[in-house]
Amino acid sequence: MNNLAKIFGFDPKEYDQWQLNWAPEDPWLIAVSFALITPLALWFFWTSLRRISSTPKKILLLSLRVLAFIFLLVILLRPELEVKKNHSLKNHIAILLDDSKSLSIKTFPKEIPRIDLVKETLEANKEYFEQLKKDFHVDTYYVSDGIKKTNSSLENYQAQRPYTNFANVLEELNKDYENKFLKGVFLFSDGADLTQESEDISQGILRPLSRINGPVHSLQAGSNDNFKDLALESVSAPDFGFVQQPVHLSLTVYSSALGNRNVPLVLKEGGRILVSKIIEIREDQKHYKVDLQFTPRKIGKRIYTLNLPRFAEESILTNNQREFEVDVARDRIRILHLNGRPSWDSRYLREVLANNPRVDLLSFFILRSLGDDVAAPTSELSLIPFPSNLLFDDYLSSFDLVIFQNFKYEPFIDKKYLTNIRNYVENGGAFLMIGGELSFQGGSYSRTPIEDILPVSFKETSTRFLNKDFHLQVNETFSNHPMLRLEKDLQLNQEVWEGLPSLHGTNLGLIANKDAHVLAEVETESGSPIPMLVAGEYGKGRTALLATDSVWNWSFRKSGGGGRYYQRFWNNIIDWLISEPQTRRLQLESDKDRYREEEQVLIKFKLLEKNYQPAVNATGRLTVSFCSSEVIAKDLKTDELGEQVFSFLPEETGFYEAEIEIENLKEKIMFSVLKDNAEFEKPLVNEFILKKIAQVSGGQYIELNGANDLSSIQFENPEIKIKSHSRSFSLWDNWWAYGCVVGFLFLDWWLRRKAGLS
């Protein structure tokens, strides 16, 4: 090496090895070609030397030619001298520490969390691992549904991750050691991987396992011996339900080592118990299938809680309670439609309602009044008694909308039930009165609760009902109102209204309240318009009135597509009255219904003016409450679209309520920030999977007790040499290589000339 260093001028201390490299991709091809051509060429050359008698001279000339060929071959093979320095590398050992939530489960007989067994084992084998570090690179990872490299101090080692997925863990481990020398793995875990079926191991685990070039030793934290638990293992609840329609739940209760006892399973909404069921727990049975049924009474997102009692001796208590959310919607709009007498107006409206698949219609026609002489016994009539008690006492709250169409309440409804209707609307119900001679003052509703809830007051007039043709005039201020939107395009909508057939017959003496929305009216010669379509709010409910009994003409005459618009008109009125979301002036929503821990919550609200134009620069107060206590209160101003957005990071997990209040309008939504407790649904240790991993990879399976001696576990440690730096010197690309070829040929030529050869 020293001689080479002198020749090529490098520091011999920097390099400890040299090597000759041939540059062409296939040097043997050149060598073989040369080996075939050269003897032939030399033979021709030798025969050309016949005229030279001196054998030594002939040999000299041939030698010169051979040397020229040799140097030519060297140039073609482009040899390089590489001097280099090598050094040894350590192999790797990976320690995988399961940090999923299931490691927090108490294990017996020590009654300590599984994670503590892992910590104790690591502590007890500290020297072993220190020794291991001398021979190997020992890398520590926290693993759950992925891997995360950490130092070996274990300061942050906590059972906190929500899921376990060994397939992901092994895939990521392979990726991390792609160009490294992994010679073995320690896997500290309870094996509780919910993605795996019991007594089975998936190809998702076996495939990456086979790519690990070393044994995987499974060290099982905890055992199932004497595992005591009562758990709601799985709950299957629909995301959506319908109000007044039963919702079915099916769930599995898990019980282990709790003896024979009866436990109550309780379903609650808030503090109210909806259903409870006694489950007979038996020693020899672990799983109990339970079916429950409950009926939501209110619309919206409802949060329900399932509870099992908690016993002190249980390994885990968090799985004794489960929350779930059901978005309760109307399956159909329940409408009570009372008609004072059969008429074309009532017939056409009934047809619209009865043919609307969204509507569940209960209609009554007063076919016979007290003064009528039917000239037949009751048994020959199809008439039934009017069930006013049932309708207005027992079942009133089950209706989404009550319609009085040309209906005089006396003698069919006791006056006290009008108060029930007022209370019903006040609590969020909807009421519509449609005109006719028996409506408003004609129905004796003056100074009754019905006058209170309607957006008009009644004035006694000499003529209560005017039989005269008129054309309904839409109030331009409310042209955006959802009730009036027969077409989306405003201009087209206006044209549609103007093209509708004229009507006949108007209720008089209706004075719109101050906060009423007079959506349509009729011009009079006196100049004061008659309110025809008026909408208003009373308490939490909505009411409206239509002061004519002739809109059926829009369906029958059908000029300008009236039939379609007639249906749309009534659908609009129904939607608005029952406060369908698109008809609300204040709309509040969150971007999600359910958030995970540490996820940003986004709340958006929109405010429309009374005429349904965006309310700009309106200030509203947004409050967010958690467990009935306010956590955020903020004043927010709407932008030019009448909207505003607010985001925050919830600190706690649980159910939140957001409320926005602007201009006496309130909207409320609920959302949940839920802990991922899937790990506790199947809290048992999975011995099978850990044993299988060890078996397939050639490792050992060890059940930890906190004091296991791991020193018997040894790993292969072949020497790994790797080049750290090198330097190359060309042996052909220099003057003396070419000079030798040319020189030998020249000398050959000169001697031949001297010998008289050409």
Add this chain to the structure above:
Amino acid sequence: MHCYRHPSCFKLKGMRKYLFITALAFFLFGESALASASDSNLTLPRIVYEGGNDNARPEGMRSLLAQIARRTSVEVNREPISLKLSDPNLFKYPFIYLGGDEAFEPFPESDLNVLRKYLSYGGFLFIDDNSAEADSGFDRSVRRMVTRLFPQMPLRNISRDHSVFRSFYLLNTVSGRAIINSYMEGISLKGRTVLMYSVNDQAGAWSRNKLGDWNFDMVAGGYRQRQLSIRLGINIILYALTLDYKKDMVHLPIILERLRRYQSP
């Protein structure tokens, strides 16, 4: 021809009574009592056509309206109205009556188009053969007209569980002045019967003069047959006004119980 079957056979005594009552009503209630009532009130226009006799029972509609006003809560407009199918006012009245006792000229195609539209938009047509004869000229004209009106939908017998037999009275027979057929025929569009046809001269059974005397004798029947005809007339009107209301679930238990216990004759 029997005197009762012709409109010119009004008794003078009846005329005087009518005039007296009309004058008294005018005096007592003033003009407003007789002014045109609400648009939703029931009017029964009679269809006028070419040829035949479209006014064979001139008091039929008025008499039926009087019975409706007396027996039900339906508000009626009692003025007799007659219309041609081509009359633009046709679409003010969702119920029309077409009666006669003789063959009539075929309706022009334009009229049939109007009638087709009228029925599909929600109108109702009651056809009544006043001839009291089987296979009458009027009957043949009607069937020809219906075939042209709905070529794909022939007249079908109206079944006994149709709402028309329970819309007010519980009925299990089809009566009339002369019971030619024990059934009515009809045509339904999208579940709604838009046309009903009786050959039993219903209007003949309904017709009475202003003094309350029946205009036409019943054929092979008496008071009960006339009452059943009036009940059927009322049921037809109530069906047009309420459609299948009486098939709502809320009515079924009581109606079925009554039908079981008191089968109406």
